[in-house]
Amino acid sequence: MSTIAKNILQRCASLGGPGLQFSRSLNANRAVVTKIGRTIYERTYPDTLMVKPDGSTIRIRYHIPRQIIKLPFDIQESSMADLKRIKALRTQREKKTDVGEDLKVKAFDPLDYLN
Template sequence: MKLSQIRTLNAWSAAITKPHRYTYTRTYPTTLVNPDGSSYTIRYYEPRQIITLPLNIWTLSEAERKAKLEMRKPKSRVKYQDDLDDSYDASKYLKYVQKKK
């Protein structure tokens, strides 16, 4: 009589034990953040610390969608123009300067 080992696989075996493979791919623990703010740790093939999933703006209300689209637009910079008055006359202030002896 020949004895063989039989593995019974179910939905919990991957969560409790390691992945059963002959060749293991290198994975890194990475935090995945959902658009609603919830997060969990996954195994990712690149060494990243955090991955943020994009927000689907079509699921938002009209006011929230407009606010998010305005935030995505580039901010306009205010340009300052220097209006210099070049009517400075130094001879008007000579009476305040004292000559040193």
């Protein structure tokens, strides 16, 4: 055996034996607990809500400053009730034209408030 291999075995034995191995856990939990380790950091905006087609929301980091991102709705897998609801939401509502009558204010009469 070479001297380099003997040195490595002696160092491993002093650390706890040759069966001792060091490993990093690179999973999703590491990203939550520690910072995202990158050499180049992209500017992200943390308070973005992503709305899934089923209505659930997730907070994500997004590269464009947006408050809400809605994922597209799959028409092929939807029921007729969902299609009617979506069609009703997409149609334009009629604008009120006769607003003047609703805004007429009655003249103030202080005698109406006497006991």
